[in-house]
Amino acid sequence: MVIGDVVCAIIERDGRFLIARRPEGKHLARKWEFPGGKVEAGESEAAALDRELQEELGVRVEIIERLTPVEHSYPDRSLRLIAFRCRIVDGVPDAGEHEELRWIEIDEAGAYDFPEADLPILAEYRLKIAAVPPGAPDQLHKAD
Numbered sequence: 001m002v003i004g005d006v007v008c009a010i011i012e013r014d015g016r017f018l019i020a021r022r023p024e025g026k027h028l029a030r031k032w033e034f035p036g037g038k039v040e041a042g043e044s045e046a047a048a049l050d051r052e053l054q055e056e057l058g059v060r061v062e063i064i065e066r067l068t069p070v071e072h073s074y075p076d077r078s079l080r081l082i083a084f085r086c087r088i089v090d091g092v093p094d095a096g097e098h099e100e101l102r103w104i105e106i107d108e109a110g111a112y113d114f115p116e117a118d119l120p121i122l123a124e125y126r127l128k129i130a131a132v133p134p135g136a137p138d139q140l141h142k143a144d
C-alpha cells in the first residue's frame, strides 16, 4: 500500500523538542513519533501540518525549516515522511489521541523507540542543531 506524503513537526522549545507516543492498535503502535499525519489530495504540506497539529495537539506553529524528505517502505505500506522544524505560536500541546507527550533533548532520543522512517530525520536534525543550537543568535548579525 502506498500512502503517499506524511508531514510531521519537530516542535522546539528551550532546547528540547516534542515527541508523542502512538496509541495501541494503530500502525506502529506505541512507537514515539513527531506529531503529524497524511497530506490529503490537493493539500499543501504546510496546510496539512497546520491541520494535523490543530487536530492532534491543539496548537498552531510557525515553520522554521523543512528537512530532507525520507522515503521509506514498511512491510505493509510505503510513505514519504517530511519533517519540519517548528515553534508554537498559539496553544499548549494536549496529548489528545496520543498516549503520551514528552519534551526531550536530542541526546535522549536514542532511548526512545522511533519508527524506522524517523531515523534519518533524527540524524539530520542532530547535525543541524549541533551546527546552530536552537535559539542561538543569528550568525549574520553577530558583531565583528
Ligand SMILES: Nc1nc2c([nH]c(=O)n2[C@H]2C[C@H](O)[C@@H](COP(=O)(O)OP(=O)(O)OP(=O)(O)O)O2)c(=O)[nH]1
Residues within 6 Å of the ligand: 006, 007, 008, 026, 027, 028, 032, 033, 034, 035, 036, 037, 038, 077, 079, 081, 115, 116, 117, 118
Ligand atoms: N505522524 C507521524 N507519522 C509517522 C512518523 N513516522 C512514520 O513512519 N509515520 C507513519 C505512521 C503512519 O503510517 C503514517 C502517518 O499517518 P497517520 O498517523 O495519519 O495515520 P495512522 O496510521 O494514524 O492512521 P491509519 O493508518 O490508522 O488511518 O506515517 C512520524 O514521525 N510522525
